[in-house]
Amino acid sequence: MIKLIKKMINIVLLFILVMLVITGCGGGGNSGGARKEIVFANAGWESNMFHNAVAGLIGEQVFGYTWTEVPGTTAVMHEGLLAGEVDVHMECWTDNIPPYKSDLEAGKFQELSINFDDNYQGIYVPRYVIEGDAERGIEASAPDLKYVWDLKDYPELFPDDEEPGKGRMYGAIPGWEIDEIMHNKYLHYGLDETFIYFRPGSDPALQTAIISAYEKGEPVAAYYWEPTWLLGTLDMVLLEDEPFAEDLYFDGKCEAPAVTVTVGVSNKFADDENNADFVEFLRNYTTSSALTSEGLAFMQETGTEDYEEAAKWFLAEHDELLDTWLSPDDAKTMKSFLGK
């Protein structure tokens, strides 16, 4: 008898548990309807987070969303966008996402606008290597260094500690398409005779390599790109290359063109009627490399780590952007929030 009661109790408990799980899930699944949360992709670099904060702030103040970020690598973020787990990707570096074009053509996600396409990338060296720095007491160690292929003559300036006698140039992040192009360039200009093409593995590693060399006043030759706080803060020179030509580019025989950086949204987000006005705003969202650097430099100078604060400052400083991005009424709402 007691056993039977115990069994009954167990069954009832199990039933309650199952009901809880079902209703719990149901509650989560039905939470659509009105404004919800926008999930931005955070591929890991500053300008990405900055644009997220700018768009997020507007989404919050004008359209009544809340917003959050999901961190991950470029590839993971792109997959998230396709799967609808990421709603908006403010900075799709189209050249660094190999399947970008084919996925776009297949309609797996939507491209809303070009965020900016006036950026630089390539092999940088600190300015003191070429011109010296009287203030820090650094003499110019390679005054004739101007073009990428000039590097070939200076292996001893950029020593590689794994292969004595050779120089080291830091390439791009493995997996980015530009990495392959940079490697082709390295072969094309015969840099392989005197240099090692060193893949830094990740962006923090590459940054650390550049910064620690820069602070010690040592020469360093590394791939990097703008707009970044790194190149906004350090005085680096982009080594020149042959002018851009499309058919030479992939073989690394010419300079890298500006990468088109787009705003992408998932189909799930774009197809939702409720998001129509926010999507319309993103369609108008364009900035420039210089504008982005301005925002990042503000953060570096004031020492703040609050991207939202930077976004507020940026939008107040450039409130003309709001007129092109938003309808007059919405622009007014936003401006009054910014205290204009």
Place this chain on the structure above:
Amino acid sequence: MDWLYNFPFQLPINLGAVDDVVRAFSIKYASFFDVIRNTLAFLVNVIFYALNKIPWFIIILLVFVAGWRLSGRINNGLLYSVLLLFVGSVGFWNLMNETLSIIIASVIISLLLGFPLGILVSASDRADAIIRPLLDTMQTMPVFVYLIPALLFFGLGKPPAVIATTIYAIVPIIRLTNHGIRQIDEEVVEAALAFGSTNMQALIKVKIPQALPTIMTGVNQTLMMAISMVVTTSMIGATGLGMEVLIGVQRIQIGRGLLSGTAIVIIAVVLDRLTQGLVRRTEVKSDG
């Protein structure tokens, strides 16, 4: 009521100052860290050079013989050599040597430091109390937290990879040496001392042989830990199979990632079985 659910205060910690101190430190003692970096680079290079100089079929033959003798079954030897043959035939032989040179260098350093440290810890309860939380920290601290400062000090590439791997892989050899010596029957040690052996003699002739199976398990675990760091260290520029995995994963080239991942698994399995064979042999010996 907000303070009930949100923490009511926050200490004003100046994290920027920590950054500055670490950076200043790395610049001030740059020459010191350069010595360490060059030594490590030299060690890795020597091992890599040696591995590359051994013809591939000799290595496969050695693995075959070792697999056979250690397990006592010829099938095992065959299996391991076929697995290695696969790694070579998909074009990963040199990458494997590169990866192995990092692993071997880290294991050598781990054993050189970890084994004496384990003995030391086993002799003193106080040392044990101090070292234990340290070891816990080393095993659980997210790798990138100390990897990035390691880059400031040692640059990118194989030297910081060896350091990061050692920090992670040294833990089991210390723990298991300590554990192995502590679990020896006290009467055995007492008997040795009663027969007039010094503490040193008791350690070398009685304690260590008695603890050898456990210590060898520590060696095996250290090796496995070192292998598990291969992909992580590729994120700071360590070349080899880990870099292949990284590139494959970053580009969503599933095949490339899978193939190089499989090669790492093969290396791990072969090394694991061989060292476990060693463990078993020591067990047999110390029993008899």
